[in-house]
Amino acid sequence: MNGLLLTDELVLLAYDDAGANRLGRPHLDYGLAGAVLLELALAGRVEVADKRLVVTDPTPIGVPLLDEALATVGDxxxxxxxxxxxxxxxxxxxxxxxxxxxxxxxxxxxDRVLLVFPRTRYPSPTGAEPAAETAARHRMRDALVGDGPVDARTAALLTLTGAVGLDRKLFRELPRERVKARLTEIAAGDWASAATKKAIEEMQAAVMIATTTTAAIAVTTAS
Incomplete structure (x- = not known):
């Protein structure tokens, strides 16, 4: 597999130029888990049958992160x-x-905040937005403002950012109703097999459930 994984792109989009995580935890954690499953679905290794995730092809992909997840799901x-x-x-x-x-x-x-609390940040080496992040943003924005077909990986990345609520941070300049309508259109498009699209829909729902449940628990605890 060439290029960045969906996990890499999600992290780059989630961290601001100062190297801080603007998505928060555990939203990023769950989003990355969803990204791993989306990669497996796009690679034709897993699908959803009877609302269960099943391995359809145990052949390793050649990427340790994905192969370990594939083995875990298969076992x-x-x-x-x-x-x-x-x-x-x-x-x-x-x-x-x-x-x-x-x-x-x-x-x-x-470093340490107020000389006491440890903090780790992840800016780019140049201090500017990484080129890979810029490319991902442009690819996603072009898909949202256009009306043509969208490739499978871009569709999956849009699905993923929507599931964790990152889309509202990334595309504030675009009309929200337009984004919502276009995402619905993309979801219905002919960019992947029916089995793959079904798996991606299930992954999106799973990530949304995980993040929503966590948020609800946090609110309840705070109250």
Missing amino acids: GRPRAPKDWIGKLAKGLPDRVLDGLVDAGVLRRES
Whole structure:
């Protein structure tokens, strides 16, 4: 597999130019788990049958992050996609960030807030938006403002950012109703097989359930 994974693109979109996570935790964690499952679906390795995620092809893809997830899903009993989100989310942000740092796309900066609280940020080496992030933004924006066909990976990335609520941060300049209508149009488009599209819809729903449930628990606890 060539180029960045959906996990890489989601992290780049979630971190601002100062290297801070504007999506928050555990939203990013769940989003990344969803991204891993979306990659497996796009690669034809998994699909959803009877509302359970099943492995249809156990052949390794050649990317450790994806192959480990594929093996985990294949070794376990069939579960609903939402049940895999929490299981696959653990440690994902650090792993993806480490990979982007090793590749030179981001750099790691550690300091302390008020000289007490440790903080780690991940800005780009130049201090400006990474080129890969800019490319992802342009690809997504072109899909939203256009009316033509959309490739499968862009459709999946739009689905993913919508599931974690990142779309509202990324495309504030676009009319919200237009974005909503275009996302519906893209979802209905002919960009993937029926099985793959069904799997992606289920992953989106699973991520949304995970993040919404977490938010509800936080509100309840605070009250």
